[in-house]
Amino acid sequence: MKMGKAAVMVDFDKPFEVRNYPLPDKVEQGAVLVKMVMAGICGTDVHTWLGHTGGKILNFPVILGHENVGEIVELGGEVKDWNGIPLKKGDRITWPTTIGTYCYQCFNCTVAGIPNKCLQRKTYGAGITSEQSPHFLGGWAEYCYLYPRTSLFKLPDGLPAEALVASGCAAPTMVHASEKADIHVGDTVVVQGSGPVGLFGLIVARENGAGKVIVVGGPTERLDLARRWGADATIDISEVKDPKDRVQLVKEKSLSKYGADVVFECSGVPAAFAEGAQYARDGGRYVIVGQFMDAGPSETFHPFWITFKELTVMGSYSWEPKHTGRAVALIDRIKDKYSLKDIVTDRFKLEQTTEAIQAVRDWKTIKAVLVP
Ligand SMILES: [Zn+2]
Ligand SMILES: [Zn+2]
Incomplete structure (x- = not known):
């Protein structure tokens, strides 16, 4: 059985632990398994880690990380990105935090017209415990499993992962x-x-x-x-x-x-x-x-x-998948004008996750990333 490493959050304000989990032996139809290229540490991760997220109970342990770029290693059949581009092994992709997609059936999705506030929304990077299969549901790991219907966006050739992750949420x-x-x-x-x-x-x-x-x-x-x-x-x-x-x-x-x-x-x-x-x-x-x-x-x-x-x-709360697509196109066009990849000031390994999140908490970095 092939294994992969993940930095897991075991409790609020406690050091992260590196754990090994088995990779899924089968990638279901429409799903994608990526090898993580880079994951950002966002201010929200710091709030989650410190327990500022109000009454939201995390199912410990969890894998955080929602500013992600991964390289496809396995696909469940034919999978297209949200722009209709057929995906293949080796493609670099990014995805918003929502698992699958919005339901487009609940009150907020249909009547209110704000799917970013979908009442059925589940998220990668904190929503589900890493102890249960497929384990890899956050970006701070060597792999990430992306369920069918997740809004995937292929990175244009020549767009560095740094530029995208630096732009983050x-x-x-x-x-x-x-x-x-x-x-x-x-x-x-x-x-x-x-x-x-x-x-x-x-x-x-x-x-x-x-x-x-x-x-x-x-x-x-x-x-x-x-x-x-x-x-x-x-x-x-x-x-x-x-x-x-x-x-x-x-x-x-x-x-x-x-x-x-x-x-x-x-x-x-x-x-x-x-x-x-x-x-x-x-x-x-x-x-x-x-x-x-x-x-x-x-x-x-x-x-x-x-x-x-x-x-x-x-x-204006969070965003919809269409905004991720527009953001990728914008970042690709302006990456050099604003030297976006240079914003990444600090790189950490999975083993250094605690150090990395502390640096963000203490404002010691402009943009810190994990490179698994
Ligand atoms: Zn964020
Ligand atoms: Zn909904």
Whole structure:
């Protein structure tokens, strides 16, 4: 029996263990077995590891890892990717976190029209224990088993795995959010937060034809990167400490002096909500992307602003498979323009998973990846 290694999470905030599991002896019709090329460590993984995921109970042990590139080693019959491209052994693919696909039958999939909120959704990388077959259901392992109907995307030749993994969850998250924001050519777009999601907010704004992009965040290195990536202006929150002054600065720096056409909240900080609403012009659009975990209330928000400004406030949660496809196409086109693969600053082996996740937790790395 062929075996493979996996880094498994045995409990919250405990060191990861490397365990050996047997590979499935048969790959079912429509499924795919990949050898992992690279897997990213996302901020969400840190929250999962530390137990910040609320009431969601993990079935320990589990294999985390949802920013993945794998190389196909086995296919169950004829399998096509989501763009209709027939897949073969040796192809490099990526896939979103959902096991199989959305059900397209539940209330959220059909009536509400938001399959990213599918009520039947199960996920790779935390959802199912690694103790039961097929064991390999997360990216932090030598292999990953992809069930039939999973949305698979073939990587274009010449697209380095680093560029895709470095863009991670941030890319499809912001592709989705930018559709909500409906950015028009020439818009002033303000991005709150300069983490991976915020930096991709800058990229999608730029690539959607924004006239001016302003990034509000920190620390300095992140804002330097934002300017290299085409931010017209940055506001460092450690230098401009009073939110009132930042609101004033945004208005001065906006193309129309009435404020931003679009604001993306990508910081995850509840207080950013009240501040961002004040950046927006009358009739502006405010998309809240960063509040992926409940970090508490925003106490200084005035609902009056929404009415008085006729502000449109929208939430954007995770993404759908189509956004992964659009993100892959975008990343392939802009990979050199933004030197995306250079964002990967730290590589770790499976045996170093604890060290790797601690580095991400402690903000000691821009992008850390596991190379099994
Ligand atoms: Zn993620
Ligand atoms: Zn559904």
